[in-house]
Amino acid sequence: MSSVVLITGVLGGIGAATAQRFHQAGWQVVGVDLGTPEETPAAIDCFIPADVADAMAWDKIGQQISAQIGQVNAVVNNAAVQVCKPLVETTPQEWDKVMAVNLKSVYLGIRQLYPLMAEGSAVVNVSSVHAIATSQQIAAYAASKGGMLALTRALALELAPRIRVNAVLPGAVDTQMLRSGLSRGHVAGENGDELVAALGQKHVIGRVGQPEEIAEAIYFLADSQKSSFMTGQALVVDGGATARLSTE
Numbered sequence: 001m002s003s004v005v006l007i008t009g010v011l012g013g014i015g016a017a018t019a020q021r022f023h024q025a026g027w028q029v030v031g032v033d034l035g036t037p038e039e040t041p042a043a044i045d046c047f048i049p050a051d052v053a054d055a056m057a058w059d060k061i062g063q064q065i066s067a068q069i070g071q072v073n074a075v076v077n078n079a080a081v082q083v084c085k086p087l088v089e090t091t092p093q094e095w096d097k098v099m100a101v102n103l104k105s106v107y108l109g110i111r112q113l114y115p116l117m118a119e120g121s122a123v124v125n126v127s128s129v130h131a132i133a134t135s136q137q138i139a140a141y142a143a144s145k146g147g148m149l150a151l152t153r154a155l156a157l158e159l160a161p162r163i164r165v166n167a168v169l170p171g172a173v174d175t176q177m178l179r180s181g182l183s184r185g186h187v188a189g190e191n192g193d194e195l196v197a198a199l200g201q202k203h204v205i206g207r208v209g210q211p212e213e214i215a216e217a218i219y220f221l222a223d224s225q226k227s228s229f230m231t232g233q234a235l236v237v238d239g240g241a242t243a244r245l246s247t248e
Contacts, residue, residue, distance in 0.1 A: 171238025
């Protein structure tokens with residue numbers, strides 16, 4: 001019987017790449033996303049349309065997995081939204097949505113799926129470098145990702161030794177979320193590609209990351225052989241962005 005992974009936000013850039021990585025390794029992929037694709041991607045064996053911020057949606061997800069699949073060996077909490085504006089201009093509704101999708105969903109998912117997780121399972125929370133170093137006009141997102149990092153450590157203690165819990169902290173990765181966020185004006189360029197290239201030049205490696213590179217890190221933390229002695233940790237994958245002093 002193949003191992004089963006559940007990935008939230010599976011239709012996004014990192015989510016889709018992660019589904020493909022697990023599929024290539026022979027895992028059965030359960031994908032959850034608020035959107036509905038015209039055709040389910042080949043890498044997803046079971047697609048469940050759902051709002052991960054909704055407790056009732058998680059009840060249905062748990063029931064469907066219990067009835068159709070039986071167990072889960074890894075959970076990748078990847079779903080996220082971002083609001084790019086000053087904190088004082090962020091509405092309570094926008095703040096609540098960011099917290100619900102990015103942070104509350106992790107609590108809801110683990111609470112629902114814990115009984116279905118096999119011995120030796122893993123949870124991988126897709127946090128962000130904004131959990132440890134951030135910038136202007138992204139406060140709600142940074143706070144949610146910082147909360148996710150703290151929750152990762154707390155869950156690692158509570159679920160050990162049966163389940164390992166770690167976090168991946170991606171830096172700038174070429175996704176639609178990144179391109180939308182570049183409208184904040186912190187890099188110069190005339191179009192999306194120019195903005196991404198300019199942002200990449202700020203990195204030690206000289207470019208932004210690709211979703212497939214984050215997927216490799218997620219898979220590493222989920223695999224019980226590759227990262228068997230890791231739990232409660234934050235794996236930063238950011239092209240060296242947080243290694244450089246801002247005063248350099």
